[in-house]
Amino acid sequence: FNLNVMVVGESGLGKSTLMNTLFNRNLYSASSAAIPATEKPSAVEIESLSADIEENGVRLHLTIIDTPGFGDAINNTDSWTSIVSDINNRFDTYLEAESKVTRNTIADTRVHALIYFIEPTGHSLKPLDITFMKQVHGKVNLVPVIAKSDTMTEEEIVEFKQRINDDIITHNINIFKPAQFENDDDDTILSTQDLIAKIPFAVVGSTTAVTTADDRQVRGRSYPWGVIEVDNEEHCDFVRLRDLLVRNFLEELRERTGNVLYENYRTEKLKK
């Protein structure tokens, strides 16, 4: 079945690398690294990349919807417009298809999750972050992540997450949180609560193999002062993001899109 993930954040926050890391393949090459500022798109573009992958024995038709140009201009007013339009267009496409054929033959191209990359400033959310997230939180499962979190020490991450979560509450931003059910077993409840407690996830991405001080081969980044391991939960929250997106909560993301977000859109649209 389909999994459609939209990726949003200014250039250079490791978005391409993170997508390659999540799905363990070079969906994005390093070539885009060399585009000079003057040749970058002057408006936000929408680009899709699809691949058939297998995760945990489940075969997925994955589509990553990239949004190059967002946040990169001198004037970023309305930089969210083409992104919101794309999300709406996908709902409209589904709406139209629903009115014509039996539901279970419709290809689902709706956005199931939007990963929003927060720059690791160490302060709090930026005006653009807040404005953007408010534009989309009623239309997508919003998953904010702290980009390139290896920039921050453990204490800085704790404080930064606290301030981000304060901003999220202050501005009434709706973040995707996995549901917890009364009849879940204790292990599930604990691990879900533990996952929720780490939001927004502090992520690091890498598809390069590096050697640790104790001679293990791991995915990570090698610095003169040490090696950060992407899959090490002591080093960052990558594993939790992967669990959220492609393991434990994949079905929930798709269902909430169909049963809640799409239904809201449809209701709003039919009112007009």
Added chain:
Amino acid sequence: FNLNVMVVGESGLGKSTLMNTLFNRNLYSASSAAIPATEKPSAVEIESLSADIEENGVRLHLTIIDTPGFGDAINNTDSWTSIVSDINNRFDTYLEAESKVTRNTIADTRVHALIYFIEPTGHSLKPLDITFMKQVHGKVNLVPVIAKSDTMTEEEIVEFKQRINDDIITHNINIFKPAQFENDDDDTILSTQDLIAKIPFAVVGSTTAVTTADDRQVRGRSYPWGVIEVDNEEHCDFVRLRDLLVRNFLEELRERTGNVLYENYRTEKLKK
């Protein structure tokens, strides 16, 4: 005598920390870290902080001119205007004073160096970086630095510096480079060339003492995967920036401001 350093870059690039590290004192407290996005200034402000310090036996009246708000808004058009005005006002103040009193009693409040913080995206200069630097390179000794360079591996820094220097050449941006004289001894020539080769400096700042794996107490940042040392030339170019600003080339920065940049400004002004 006076040393006036202007500091420009978006919020969260470690500017306050770097200034505290360069001059070994808490000029800036951590309080500004907690200002929420909605309470940040909507225009770029100019704020000065002064301190009497001693560097290498030389007593300096140091002034840091901070520019909070630059690059932080959704729309950053003209975010350079108040900065350029401030630089010009300082030239005008000197021009007026020069016409009244004997030169050697004038307090020099002109900007002797402008440190511009480049976000460590790993790609190339951003449109705002290029536009800003072109606005000021004819008026100040421009010293671009790669902020929070511990975000990048050694290879990434080499490639990023290459692309930045390509952009600088493409856009004819005038960066401050220490002069090299024919009668310099070989050691001086080599160390100056070595300094120039490292531009833009990849810097890291810290006023916190941390303990290394081999039990040394150093200024640095402690991560679960290792300790980066600010004063270690294998880890970053901090020492070279410090040499440029407060040791070997301090006099050259002041002289070039007075003999070249100020004279240009004066000539342009008198033409009009």
